[in-house]
Amino acid sequence: MATILRTWSYRYPWLYNTISQLSALAVGGEARFRQLALESLPIETHTTVLDLCCGGGQTTRFLVQQSQHVIGLDLSPKALDRARQVAPQATYVEGLAENLPFADGQFDLVHTSVALHEMTPPQLEQILREVHRVLRPGGWFAAIDLHWPTNPLFIPGLTLFMALFETETAWTLINTDLVALLGKLNLPVQHHQLHAGGSLQVIQAQKQN
Ligand SMILES: C[S@@+](CC[C@H](N)C(=O)[O-])C[C@H]1O[C@@H](n2cnc3c(N)ncnc32)[C@H](O)[C@@H]1O
Numbered sequence: 651m652a653t654i655l656r657t658w659s660y661r662y663p664w665l666y667n668t669i670s671q672l673s674a675l676a677v678g679g680e681a682r683f684r685q686l687a688l689e690s691l692p693i694e695t696h697t698t699v700l701d702l703c704c705g706g707g708q709t710t711r712f713l714v715q716q717s718q719h720v721i722g723l724d725l726s727p728k729a730l731d732r733a734r735q736v737a738p739q740a741t742y743v744e745g746l747a748e749n750l751p752f753a754d755g756q757f758d759l760v761h762t763s764v765a766l767h768e769m770t771p772p773q774l775e776q777i778l779r780e781v782h783r784v785l786r787p788g789g790w791f792a793a794i795d796l797h798w799p800t801n802p803l804f805i806p807g808l809t810l811f812m813a814l815f816e817t818e819t820a821w822t823l824i825n826t827d828l829v830a831l832l833g834k835l836n837l838p839v840q841h842h843q844l845h846a847g848g849s850l851q852v853i854q855a856q857k858q859n
Contacts, residue, residue, distance in 0.1 A: 656815045663706055663732055669815070670708060670764075676804075676846035684709045686845065687761060687792040687852045693717055697758045700784065701740070702747050702777075703765030707733030713761065714739040723747065748776040755786040766795045767816065767823040774826070778835050787859040791837055793852070798824045800848030808849045828853055 659666045674683035693699070693716040701710045704722030706729050713720045720740040722733050730742045745751050747765075760781045766774060781791050796812075799805050812820055828851070829839045837855040844851055 653814050656817070659815060666706070667708070673811070673846075677850065681712070683794075684712045684763070686843075686850075687763065687794040687854070688712070688716070689852075690841075691759065691790055691792060691854065693759065698756060700750075700752070700757045700760045702760055702762040702781070703768070704733055704740075704742070705729045705765070707736035707740070709761065709763045710740050711737040713737075717759075721752075723750070748773055748780060750780045750784050752784045754783055755789075756784050757789060758786060759790045759792065760785055761792045763794050764796070766793060766828075767820040769823075770819055771822060771826070774823070775831070775835070778832060778837065782835055782837050782857060785837075785857040787857055789857050791832070791853070791855040791857070793828075795828075795851060795853075796820060796824050797844060797848055797851035799846075800844060804847030804849045 659669060671680045674680045677683050677686060695718045697717045697719065699713050699717045699720045701713055701720060701722040704710045704724050707722060710720060710722045710733055714737045721743060722730070722740050723743045723745050724730050725744065725746055727744055730744055733740070734742055743751060769777060785791065799808055829842055832839050832853070832855045837857055839853055839855045841854040842851065
């Protein structure tokens with residue numbers, strides 16, 4: 651699965667960002683795409699935010715406009731170097747999402763964009779358990795990721811994108827009921843919205859008190 655384009659998209663940030671920007675046209679452009687998962691959430695300057703699997707800071711740069719306490723975590727030192735240039739206001743930590751180097755209840759908000767589809771099912775469950783642990787009671791988990799289109803017109807585009815850029819884990823994610831999984835892990839979903847003909851899902855879940 652996937653092609654050399656996947657390797658190149660990770661190697662060359664301009665390619666990754668161009669693909670993101672083109673994909674984002676389906677929801678009205680990059681800025682809207684990057685903030686869809688944050689809509690209506692109570693984010694203030696003092697809100698403690700974790701941008702999980704932050705990559706090159708593509709969404710971190712929007713988070714730092716709302717909060718002065720943003721931490722970006724990623725396993726890739728190269729991605730973190732890029733994020734430091736794009737959003738220097740945040741603090742960056744190299745680490746694994748499935749073993750977060752943070753205290754219980756440290757964050758008001760954990761956000762992740764287009765990263766969950768990179769995880770195997772056991773990894774995904776472990777990561778969501780860690781998200782639950784590092785959130786304070788009442789804190790929010792916000793995610794945007796792939797979803798199987800509800801509008802058949804979007805199926806060819808998503809299928810081509812997956813064939814060129816993604817691996818088996820992305821196909822697994824679009825067949826995963828994230829709402830049910832989060833509910834099982836005590837992170838009940840409060841809002842689940844589909845965009846771009848259903849090929850993108852936004853999830854906002856809240857840790858119970
Ligand atoms: C598709 S990119 C998404 C980057 C960014 N969030 C965005 O919206 O464009 C996925 C990112 O997840 C990171 N990643 C993958 N597995 C990870 C893990 N187990 N722990 C931490 N980061 C991980 C990769 O290094 C990569 O930067």
